[in-house]
Amino acid sequence: MEWGMANRLAQLVQADGHCLFLPVDHGYFQGPTRKLEEPRKTIEPLQPYADAFFMTRGVLRTSVDPGNTKPIILRVSGGTSVVGKDLANEGITTSMEEVIRLNASAVGMSVFIGTDYEKESLLNLARLVSEGERYGIPVMAITAVGKELEKRDARYLALACRITAEMGARIVKTYWCKDFEKVTRGCPVPVVMAGGPQVDTELEVFEFVYDGIQKGAIGVNLGRNIWQNDYPVAMIKALRAVIHKKATPQEAQEIYDSVKNKELSSLKVKAVKKV
Ligand code: 5RP
Numbered sequence: 558m559e560w561g562m563a564n565r566l567a568q569l570v571q572a573d574g575h576c577l578f579l580p581v582d583h584g585y586f587q588g589p590t591r592k593l594e595e596p597r598k599t600i601e602p603l604q605p606y607a608d609a610f611f612m613t614r615g616v617l618r619t620s621v622d623p624g625n626t627k628p629i630i631l632r633v634s635g636g637t638s639v640v641g642k643d644l645a646n647e648g649i650t651t652s653m654e655e656v657i658r659l660n661a662s663a664v665g666m667s668v669f670i671g672t673d674y675e676k677e678s679l680l681n682l683a684r685l686v687s688e689g690e691r692y693g694i695p696v697m698a699i700t701a702v703g704k705e706l707e708k709r710d711a712r713y714l715a716l717a718c719r720i721t722a723e724m725g726a727r728i729v730k731t732y733w734c735k736d737f738e739k740v741t742r743g744c745p746v747p748v749v750m751a752g753g754p755q756v757d758t759e760l761e762v763f764e765f766v767y768d769g770i771q772k773g774a775i776g777v778n779l780g781r782n783i784w785q786n787d788y789p790v791a792m793i794k795a796l797r798a799v800i801h802k803k804a805t806p807q808e809a810q811e812i813y814d815s816v817k818n819k820e821l822s823s824l825k826v827k828a829v830k831k832v
Contacts, residue, residue, distance in 0.1 A: 561693030565662045568628040569609050575800045576776035579607035582632040587639050592785045596620040599784050606793040611778055614651055631656055634666035644703040645669035649681055653688045667701035670717040686725035698726035711736040718744040730778045733765040741773030752779035759813050763806035766799050776800050791816035
């Protein structure tokens with residue numbers, strides 16, 4: 558592997574072989590998503606705890622200070638919206654020249670396998686990989702399910718991950734599912750897990766991330782279950798412990814509770830001072 562590609566991958570995947578990527582790209586097809594209405598306010602408190610951020614060029618330029626940032630994975634696919642006809646009909650939105658100008662460490666795009674746009678999205682991925690390889694920019698493929706959340710099973714995800722790896726993606730992002738080892742076993746490149754819509758309890762998130770890591774994922778690219786939580790810093794610190802310190806779900810819950818309680822007490826002190 559050439560130095561530039563190896564260097565960019567090393568910025569993303571930490572020395573322990575694991576990673577916590579924080580996606581804040583949801584607005585590119587959903588508009589002002591809950592708790593991501595003002596991206597800068599969502600990003601800043603979480604910045605110290607993420608290994609990299611996943612976002613579009615628009616949010617990067619407007620909401621991230623160039624003098625103080627973690628590595629950026631640039632979302633370079635889009636062109637559809639939740640109110641449009643078909644989410645799967647995406648194209649490439651950002652040239653490789655701009656990716657380099659923005660000093661991104663990698664790019665990411667969604668691939669919609671099993672849809673009417675399967676061929677276009679796979680050929681877009683192949684083209685993006687060819688361009689990325691020319692300049693040493695890794696491509697993260699996102700096995701997107703659009704609104705069809707029921708597609709998140711081992712059979713479909715293993716197929717989708719394998720195909721995107723065969724197209725040359727350096728990292729594949731997919732969803733956790735039951736029998737997750739079937740997904741990682743069939744995928745010759747590192748796999749990271751997304752979270753999907755916010756689930757009911759923090760423990761559920763710690764449990765699936767823990768299970769996925771035991772079964773071969775190198776980390777997460779997980780957004781809403783962090784920044785839509787009422788205590789996002791507590792959530793990201795607890796997840797860091799699962800990913801980088803082998804914490805169990807119960808240990809992660811203790812970290813979450815303790816950071817949350819500290820935040821609550823400092824809020825109470827501030828309220829008393831005001832009175
Ligand atoms: C949405 C994405 C996100 O990056 C991905 O879904 C991860 O975020 P979440 O954990 O909120 O599902 O590709 O555009």
